[in-house]
Amino acid sequence: MTTPLVSMHGLSRAFVSSKGMFGESRTMRAVDDVTLGLPAGKVTGVVGESGCGKSTLARLALRLIEATSGSVSFDGVELGGLGPAEMRQIRRRMQMVFQDPYSSLDPRYTIADSLLEPFAIQGLMPVGATRKERVAELLDMVGLAQSTASNFPHQLSGGQRQRVGIARALALKPQFVVLDEPTASLDVSIQAQIIELLERFQQQFGLTYLFISHDLSLVRYFCNQIVVMYLGRIVEVMAAPDARPQHPYSRALLESTFAPDPAKRRIVQPLGGEIPSPFALPPGCAFAARCANVSERCRRERPALADTDAGGRVACHHPNR
């Protein structure tokens, strides 16, 4: 395994919500004690249902929100210790593509303005004719017509806007890109084009991706390493995209994916039980209430992430071998 470009160590983020002025405050651990390395030049996928903390993890990785505890280091530099000027410097090398292409572009900016904004913010604004060239290159790179430059976002389709979002993220030639469900709000036909585009850039520029998704089949297609999250914690890391999931939750997730070929469809065992409130997690395994392999020990003792024979890690007392 290559050395990680980004490593997270014991990373946690808690959100405190208080009920009114005098109500007691409740703490939700959106991300809890995550230790994970993102190998350079590889794609790491993070899957889990909504609310499992995957988007929070993405924002922590880029220090868009501050961690409650733990650390993130990028290329050996700990992000938490950087001042504003150093942080701005390092942001050139790490970027993000957002889920919602409708709100990720300022409605008052033309596409050219949006594409030039990273240069402006970083004090790298090209002067004179090179400015137009830059925009032309970026549009060309993501397969958009040159005439798009003078358009406003509302004149473009969702897929076109997402292309602009990708071009903007890649404008400063970053090494690390977080993809926060980049296809979730697009039509299926457009999804494939966007994924293909992202895949091409990954290979062309040797990018390191952190790919957030709730679509396990897409993650299996696209990623080199798969991380499964449940209620803020990593329950399983699969070292290869085709590895057999060992955690009962990962298995359930995988079984729930839709197979286009009717012959390959299985009878899906729906998960029973209830998701525990993220404000009051049980003392043992968070998945115990819904798990088929559950034992008394699971309700008492929280399983730690342990290495598996397949080179991954799993947090389960009774994994499926």
Place this chain on the structure above:
Amino acid sequence: MDKDSALMRLLRTPRGAISAVVLGVIVIAAVLAPVIAPYGYAIQNLRLANMEPSAAHWLGTDEFGRDLLSRIIHGARTSLAVGVTSITISMVCGMALGAAAGYFGGAFDRAVTVVVDLSWSFPEILLALILIAILGPGLASTMIAISVAYLAQFTRLTRAQVMALKSETYIEATIAMGAGSGHVLFRHLLPNAITPVIVAGMLATGDAIILEATLGFFGLGAQPPTPSWGAMMSSGTAQIFIAPWIIIFPGLAIAITVIAINLFGDALIDALDIRKRLREN
């Protein structure tokens, strides 16, 4: 989306076109007052006191024999100057306060919100009266008083806009590119928040003109001989039975101006399609 087409849409509606023409006439009259007014506003002629409207004095004369039309034309200067200046000051300060409170949040936001809510619970006229009691009557204190009276409104509106825009993904994207607070506020938040604030300012100018007239009526605004519509109406009350035109015509001037401003503002809201955003406040 762009400004030109919104303005064209505005002028194509009867409401927008008529109010724009009326406002245009009032503004031109105010700017060119010394040129177009038939007489000086302070020239007294006691032999011609309380003359009814005639060919020589279209709107009649007041109790000192001054030409009413000339005084109303000059009065437009006072009203518009006070209305526009005080609302501009109020809007700029309110936008700065509201944007800072909405963007940075925390203790500063709570402090601003408490003060704004407090001042919101007083009628504007009461706030203005208190301030003039402190500052003393006059044109400058009228402007300051009106600015402060309307400050809460703009602070609230800007704060609400900024809070709503703050969670847009493009703000997060800008931060991910390495932008600081200044860039986020001045390049993204304020340009997107400004339209409803300007329209609210337009409408508040009408209210401010009424407030200025009210203060003038009480003798707290512009001091004689500077003509002010409110003060003119006030002096007209004494002659209401012998020379009713002295109180009627300045009153009409106020009404027409304020109605024109409100109609124009209303048409602007529709042309820019921001009625929903204004109501959120």
